[in-house]
Amino acid sequence: MSLDEESQSAINTEEKITSAFDDVSAENLRFYGEDGEVGLVESGMNRDASSSSAYGQPHGDSFFLKLRNRRKVDENSEKTRSESTENKEKRMNCWDFIKRTPRNLIKQSPIWAHNKRLTPVLRGTLAVLLYSVLIWVQPTTQFLGLGGAIGSLSVILFDSSLTRGAAYQSVFLFAITLGIGCGASTLGVWSTWKVGYAFAILHLFFWSYCFAFARSKLSNRWTVPIMLTHLTFIATLLLGIRPGRELDFIFRTFFSVFCGAFISLIAILIIIPRSAASVLRKEMEFTCKTSLKLLDLTVNAFLQRASKEDINALAILEKNNKKHIASLTLKLEEFKWEFSYSRYSPKDIEKMINFMRLWVVQMRSMCSSCCIQKQLLKKDNNVKKVILLLTPILSEIKDVNHRILSGITEEFEGRKWSRFAQNLRNPPSENEEKKLNTDDLERSLHRLEEENDKIIKAIFHQNTEMPLQNWDDIFLLYFFVFNFGEFSVQIKKLASFVKENREHKRHLWAPVYWKSFWKREGREKDKGIPQPKIGIQESQPVFKMRERFHNYIQKLFGESSAQYGIKVAVAILLASILQFIPDTREWYTDWRGEWAPITITVVFGPSALGGNLVDFTLRIIGTAVGAVWAIISWLAFPGNAGGLFFMLVIISLPSFYIKMNNPYPKIGSVTLLTYTIIVFGKFFQKDNPAFFSIYELAYKRTIMTIIGILIIVCLDRILWPQLARVQLRIQIASLLTLSSSIYRKTVTILLTNENNPSLIKEIQREQTLASLKLVKAETLLKYAKIEPRLLGPLPVKYYKIITEDTSLLLDRTVSLRMAVSKGFSKEIRERVLLPLQEQRKVMVSHCLMLLWIASSSIRWKRKLPQYLPDARKAREKILIAIQKSPFFKDGSAIHNSSELLQYYAWLMATKEITTLLHEILDTMKQLFGEEANIPNFDWGENKTVEV
Numbered sequence: 001m002s003l004d005e006e007s008q009s010a011i012n013t014e015e016k017i018t019s020a021f022d023d024v025s026a027e028n029l030r031f032y033g034e035d036g037e038v039g040l041v042e043s044g045m046n047r048d049a050s051s052s053s054a055y056g057q058p059h060g061d062s063f064f065l066k067l068r069n070r071r072k073v074d075e076n077s078e079k080t081r082s083e084s085t086e087n088k089e090k091r092m093n094c095w096d097f098i099k100r101t102p103r104n105l106i107k108q109s110p111i112w113a114h115n116k117r118l119t120p121v122l123r124g125t126l127a128v129l130l131y132s133v134l135i136w137v138q139p140t141t142q143f144l145g146l147g148g149a150i151g152s153l154s155v156i157l158f159d160s161s162l163t164r165g166a167a168y169q170s171v172f173l174f175a176i177t178l179g180i181g182c183g184a185s186t187l188g189v190w191s192t193w194k195v196g197y198a199f200a201i202l203h204l205f206f207w208s209y210c211f212a213f214a215r216s217k218l219s220n221r222w223t224v225p226i227m228l229t230h231l232t233f234i235a236t237l238l239l240g241i242r243p244g245r246e247l248d249f250i251f252r253t254f255f256s257v258f259c260g261a262f263i264s265l266i267a268i269l270i271i272i273p274r275s276a277a278s279v280l281r282k283e284m285e286f287t288c289k290t291s292l293k294l295l296d297l298t299v300n301a302f303l304q305r306a307s308k309e310d311i312n313a314l315a316i317l318e319k320n321n322k323k324h325i326a327s328l329t330l331k332l333e334e335f336k337w338e339f340s341y342s343r344y345s346p347k348d349i350e351k352m353i354n355f356m357r358l359w360v361v362q363m364r365s366m367c368s369s370c371c372i373q374k375q376l377l378k379k380d381n382n383v384k385k386v387i388l389l390l391t392p393i394l395s396e397i398k399d400v401n402h403r404i405l406s407g408i409t410e411e412f413e414g415r416k417w418s419r420f421a422q423n424l425r426n427p428p429s430e431n432e433e434k435k436l437n438t439d440d441l442e443r444s445l446h447r448l449e450e451e452n453d454k455i456i457k458a459i460f461h462q463n464t465e466m467p468l469q470n471w472d473d474i475f476l477l478y479f480f481v482f483n484f485g486e487f488s489v490q491i492k493k494l495a496s497f498v499k500e501n502r503e504h505k506r507h508l509w510a511p512v513y514w515k516s517f518w519k520r521e522g523r524e525k526d527k528g529i530p531q532p533k534i535g536i537q538e539s540q541p542v543f544k545m546r547e548r549f550h551n552y553i554q555k556l557f558g559e560s561s562a563q564y565g566i567k568v569a570v571a572i573l574l575a576s577i578l579q580f581i582p583d584t585r586e587w588y589t590d591w592r593g594e595w596a597p598i599t600i601t602v603v604f605g606p607s608a609l610g611g612n613l614v615d616f617t618l619r620i621i622g623t624a625v626g627a628v629w630a631i632i633s634w635l636a637f638p639g640n641a642g643g644l645f646f647m648l649v650i651i652s653l654p655s656f657y658i659k660m661n662n663p664y665p666k667i668g669s670v671t672l673l674t675y676t677i678i679v680f681g682k683f684f685q686k687d688n689p690a691f692f693s694i695y696e697l698a699y700k701r702t703i704m705t706i707i708g709i710l711i712i713v714c715l716d717r718i719l720w721p722q723l724a725r726v727q728l729r730i731q732i733a734s735l736l737t738l739s740s741s742i743y744r745k746t747v748t749i750l751l752t753n754e755n756n757p758s759l760i761k762e763i764q765r766e767q768t769l770a771s772l773k774l775v776k777a778e779t780l781l782k783y784a785k786i787e788p789r790l791l792g793p794l795p796v797k798y799y800k801i802i803t804e805d806t807s808l809l810l811d812r813t814v815s816l817r818m819a820v821s822k823g824f825s826k827e828i829r830e831r832v833l834l835p836l837q838e839q840r841k842v843m844v845s846h847c848l849m850l851l852w853i854a855s856s857s858i859r860w861k862r863k864l865p866q867y868l869p870d871a872r873k874a875r876e877k878i879l880i881a882i883q884k885s886p887f888f889k890d891g892s893a894i895h896n897s898s899e900l901l902q903y904y905a906w907l908m909a910t911k912e913i914t915t916l917l918h919e920i921l922d923t924m925k926q927l928f929g930e931e932a933n934i935p936n937f938d939w940g941e942n943k944t945v946e947v
Helices: 003-018 067-091 094-098 102-113 118-136 138-144 147-157 164-195 197-217 220-240 248-270 276-302 308-335 346-369 374-379 381-412 417-425 430-435 439-462 468-501 513-523 541-558 560-580 582-590 595-603 609-636 641-661 665-684 694-718 724-752 757-784 796-820 826-860 871-883 897-928
Strands: 340-342 507-509
Touching: 118 138, 118 147, 118 248, 118 641, 118 665, 138 147, 138 248, 147 220, 147 248, 147 665, 164 197, 164 220, 164 248, 164 276, 164 308, 197 220, 197 560, 220 248, 220 560, 220 595, 276 308, 276 346, 276 381, 276 468, 308 346, 346 468, 346 796, 381 430, 381 439, 381 468, 439 468, 439 897, 468 897, 541 560, 560 582, 560 595, 560 694, 595 609, 595 694, 609 641, 609 665, 609 694, 641 665, 665 694, 724 757, 724 796, 724 826, 724 897, 757 796, 796 897, 826 871, 826 897, 871 897
Parallel strands: none
Antiparallel strands: 340 507
């Protein structure tokens, strides 16, 4: 696959993941490309110290540390981080800031103006205030009517932190969905007038199902437009069929919602507008700077030159490294919606970002293997000898990489316009050209290969009888060297690419969203892993027809998106059915019953019960706060536009701050929503004495919100209950099954030694799906803690261990594929790989069996057998066979050490995989137990089967 296709594939897979879970933020995601982990990386479970080494704790005799050490480092890092946060908060106390002199306050104002947290708050507040002018001014109030209050929802729910490109995209999506909703509502109201309420019920159920299905199925960027369209559709349909309404009421309501989104776009363009191109360039600059620091720290740690402070800094920087990949991918998507003026085309920028993703993968592996324990150096003289021999050449390569990476960083640094114009007139200086010269790096990499040839020949020729553990120690060293070499190759490629394009003139590039938008949204769907057809043959037309009918019913009712759509449609129908019954219609209208189905639309998301419970609680809290503030505002300034405007400013600032900078943003959103709906609705009817009082509006809105929530809770528990703990087990089981498939196909690449693009693409797709399930599992784990359970609290600790280990297992499958992706020469295959075929077959079969056993056990909560095959012993047999191999005994036969580096990396990854598998199974035994022992049947102390 070419680099262009690889870049497009990486971006396409990002869309699948971001549509997975509404509550999962972008930085908590990962996806995989063809040359390794190329894309979004999960960081929610604090797994930094649990890769192959724990930062702050050097490597032990084994490459993989025990769980207790790993968790201890996690706890210490969390404690240190919380203490530093507290100290920072003390230094930057709000009251201290207020007490500063006016001169200092003026000096600090530009910093606050450009603060990332403050800017979205100001944008959102400005948008709400601008929209409120449409309510306070008499002509626009008469035009918008009662639907003007509903339009405020789009202003509040619009993401005010977006760049210009993302804001354009969001308004475009609003236009599409609102147009569909307006047509559906108009058809429903008009048909109800002609046919009767029966058609309105059918219409309400059908379109509610369609909107909910689309909300669950499409990507995350469609969520708010679809939700607001669905909400407006329900409001206009239920209000439009009441006496005294006209069809233009529907158009005005939808128009007011679109005006809210458009005003939010204007606010984004007014207050410190950020172009996606500048944000993307800044993120690329930060990525390079983080890689520069990690380059020095990892190499110094490997060469035993790092201090304790350096090791602690390594852990923090590695976290930032993972976040950069997520930001690069998302900001690239926003960039595609803007015009840009640059010497680089959007296609070139995609290539550069792809290079960065690839080197970050190598950097993560370097971080996981750079810390070597001092006891190991004393115990194994070969380890110390290898490090001493590699020190000169690795230091040389590090310095050259540092120079080149510094030159790349300068390409992305922000410049003032004067210097920018000067660079346009003058060619790059000789110093700038020298920084991007890769000839030195190429020579250094060639020298590294020559030195490795000598070292490997000396070690294996003179030490063929060294213990197995010492062999693993050598593999650990060369796991770092292998990834360091691959990192240097990616640096060289990017430097060459930048150098080639520096002479190009700057051009104005048009947005590329039209092509990418329709291609991804229309074709990129998660179809799962293709399953082979079994049972029914094509020669049996009757059975084939039954199979098609079964598949159709399964898609209609079996998919989670379809089940969610049906539950939402039924809930909305139950919440609005009283309006269609003559005896209860007047009571329903008087109590503003339409807010019950509207609440269902906003709160009932496609998540598990635990996630919905959080939303329910926050919705009630926000509604109560907003209703109380609405009453206070109206009593203080009854019908006074200026006073209500002032009270709106007071409530908007904290509400938007909570929305943008709080772990529970729904409190801020719902508070402001409730306030605007009540106050705007009352202001529109201020001259109507028969209209509800402010007290009635407040308590009736609150009561209907609670009724809507109760309907959701009952229905979600009865109809296709989505319990977080059950879904958690299903996701982990599916993840383990996918891991077995990825492992099997990766071993296939090793054995066949063929560059099979279709097989590589299939592995990439499965790793993407596995990463998606990992994100879902970790989100479900958070919700499972708060779910009510008759058996008592869920043992979250064990599920967290299993999830962490499964995540590491997935990472090591990437290491496996990277190690074998380049293939091996005929000599290595005949003298190293093929003689070990039998031992490798046993180890692979053990690993696959253990993966399937673990998957079945957690899926059905079954006890595990006491007697399981030991994959670790099977791997030890491979090392024993390597020890006895004539190829390694005869050191003169080793000609190309680069292939051996790949093989060593493969062996090191298999060690972690086998260790992780047994840790997962041991944890499951504590969760679900073991089967009874067979009497008078002794299998040994470790209770493992020798096959």
